[in-house]
Amino acid sequence: MAQPDTVTRILDTAEVLFAERGFAETSLRTITGKAKVNLAAVNYHFGSKKSLIQAVFARYLDPFTERFHRALDELEARHARDGSEIPLEELLETMARTVLEVPAERDSLKVFMRLLGLAYTQAQGHLRGYIQSQYGEDFSHFTELVRRATPELPDAERFWRLHFILGSVIFTLSGLDALRDIAEHDYDERVSVSELVQKLRPVVVAAMQAPMPDQR
Amino acid sequence: MAQPDTVTRILDTAEVLFAERGFAETSLRTITGKAKVNLAAVNYHFGSKKSLIQAVFARYLDPFTERFHRALDELEARHARDGSEIPLEELLETMARTVLEVPAERDSLKVFMRLLGLAYTQAQGHLRGYIQSQYGEDFSHFTELVRRATPELPDAERFWRLHFILGSVIFTLSGLDALRDIAEHDYDERVSVSELVQKLRPVVVAAMQAPMPDQR
DNA sequence: GGCGTAGAAAAACGCATGTTTGAAACTGTC
């Protein structure tokens, strides 16, 4: 098999290493060494380490938002025809399906989720700004649809619950390997990612439909 | 007021900086500079940066586990007397109260949660091992009580749901500042930490009591 | 066939990092 070109080799290696150790902890020398590529290649092709990080994200998020956008439009169109509202389950289902679809091609869901987690938790101010500016609009579209699907929730409450859920998903899927090892060791149950998503589904729905907190 | 001693000044400064930027992104020079302490002091008092990181955690986790242990024992004793089982809400309540109590003395819940989040997400293999070895037992005690409180759940299912919840809590509270800014900007609702914990409560309970996923 | 350009390779640059050193300053004790 022919070796992929330099740019692809760098991206392939970088995303795995970033996902494993974080951005600051992964040096260009480690990346280029493992990718069997000259050190200067990163700066030549990407300009800087920062841009490499953004490129790694773009390679996931561009196809993701593209598909997600299409899926949401289609969902809206279908329900617009018969005038019904889109139920929450269907929205969550659509998001889950898209998240699973995109990295499936490279068997890298774990990497994708780890990267999302890192984008939130690692400092890297430039990343948050980049993601917000590039993909913020599509996410807003989604939250607007969720708003219509859960009209009984106050806006702020829905906002927080969405982030609770986001935390569950990112946290669980990004720490997947470690957790899976523990689960297998303690309960010998070996779960696949799709089984885990199945486990998440009722929990997420229940979280969104939980009663409002007591006012004390 | 007298300046705290060098060790305390280092710990106070380090925990804030670590929480803000992560471990790798915080240099000893930044810490010692801000703490108005000589650079060599860290290596003199702690031995290495690694040990400093562990010391920062120990200063939170030692009192936390100590209190948590006591609180659980007391809870168990109380219910052992009348032979009743400890309800799930009470267990979660106890944990939440203890988490809130410990850093309250220094108004640093945010820091505490950020640190917990970092312990999970930043590589720092030594940290995970250290925490597991030092505090793993107390956490096991807690999960055992949760097991008794939710006998209808299969062990593996409970395991995963606990981690879903852990994800929600750590993710939300560790990204608190950023999220709070958004929430305030978009919905002008300024939530306090205890209000957020109040919002989390019904969601967490609902998550644990959600129906089992469909088998497909 | 020579030329121009894009890419790869090797080396060096400048800088920030964690750590170590050795001398100075301080502290308590007899």
Add this chain to the structure above:
DNA sequence: GACAGTTTCAAACATGCGTTTTTCTACGCC
């Protein structure tokens, strides 16, 4: 008040980092 032990300090050390520069190689084009 001299001594031993501890803590502070400035300086240096070695290393690893991202980036830049320079040289070399390969390929398309009139």
